[in-house]
Amino acid sequence: MRSGTPRRRNKAARPLSLVLALVLLGSLYAALMPSAQVAADTGTSAQVAEGKALFQVTCSSCHGLNGEGTSQGPSLIGVGAASVDFQVSTGRMPMARPGEQAPRKVNTYTAEEIGKLSAYVASLGPGPAVPKSSQYDYSTLTDEQIARGGELFRTNCSACHQAAANGGALPNGKYAPSLHGVEPLHIYEAVRTGPQQMPVFAEGAIPDEDLASIIGYLKGIEDQPSAGFSLGGLGPVTEGLFGWIIGIGGLCLFAVWITSRGARAK
Template identity: 80%
Template sequence: MRPPRTRRRHRAARPAALVLALILFGSLYAAFVPSTQVAADTGMSGQVAEGKALYQVTCSSCHGLNGEGTSQGPTLVGVGAAAVDFQMSTGRMPMARPGMQAPSRVNTYTAEEIAAISAYVASLGPGPAVPNSSQYDYSTLTEEEIARGGEMFRTNCSACHQAAGVGGALPNGKYAPPLTGVEPLHIYEAMRTGPQQMPVFSEGAIPDEDVAAIIGYLKTMEEQPTLGFTLGGFGPVTEGLAVWVVGIGGLCLVAVWIASRGALKR
């Protein structure tokens, strides 16, 4: 067991590490985002050209040679760099096989490759850009603002993703994925781009500071104490299973012991 830490110290350390990571991520993307805007102005930059080449190898069989979409996949004109970054960084795209929904998998592309394809797709039509970290940074928010983010989360998100963020079912085999352990960047991108069946939550309704509050709520929630294992966080279903298996099952074993005689001589 690690030495017990107080909550104060504990709370300070995690956000600091996160902020550090966010700055790193942010600066990484900051290097690429301007170039996509340049590409829109001056024709095809080197990165866009590289992205187009990668696109034609990895994406065009479903989304069309010029992102116009096919029967296999929707058009990418106007989806924006954020959509590409979300789909590829979380390993959802390219899809291994057609299905109801692209599952999240290990991403095998480098940040440069994804940035290049993002830049190319962004050049096809205007759409949400990859955000910089200040847009979803919650380290400056007060406790009350993050608590309000919780109310935003329960109003807009928990219907699909569940109150503890463990995910939930949608019609016909589709599902809302778990939110635990998801990068703040990806949560932001998903809200703004509406990947797959997820609706868009645009800035007009939910401004950046509210998104940051939602992300802050989720990340703080992951660190809240629970007395005991959460049984997957699914709520009453697993609790009921546990009471029958552990409670009734375990106590029946005890009952067998109680009702038996002590070991006999013969």
């Protein structure tokens, strides 16, 4: 009798807790999501204030207490939320020390903190906003659009990033990085904000549809090479190794076959 009770309770409790969990999840979603979206778009005053506090701790030594810039770093007035999101998410900022070029590093900030920093910098002056995912979505592109993205890439970007987007050296010890593995969001933001030597391409120069095509093209060539390249990319070494293993292996098998035939013939 005792062992039966908990079992019966369990049977009823399972669907009930499932329903409860669903209701909780639903209301949590409802409570959190819309406010997060609004905040990401406009930046609430609380977010701006918290962003300012964070900024003054980690960024102001180079960018000034109010983002006005110092001899160590440029003014951030008018660079926009997209620039902060790009620079901090890719680990370029905060820069460890002023140098030739801020390299990509592991980002140590949470999305929430980056949102606050972005909201604060956006409040200093109008600049490019962090895009919505629909602006850089490349999943529905046709082959034609992707081919056009390739053309646009060759005209606008390959001079620095090279035709296969593997990156290349620039004058004065600077470089344009490889674009393989860069998130679509960060490609969008880099194009709109022009980090360092890179020019800004505004909507007038490259509209959103064209930018999505470029992103689609970049993601396409990223997938492609791995199939053909793994052998060809290492060139003669891999091919030599292949030849060695198959060639010598084949010869050994042949030798074994010959000897076994010879043995049988005797």
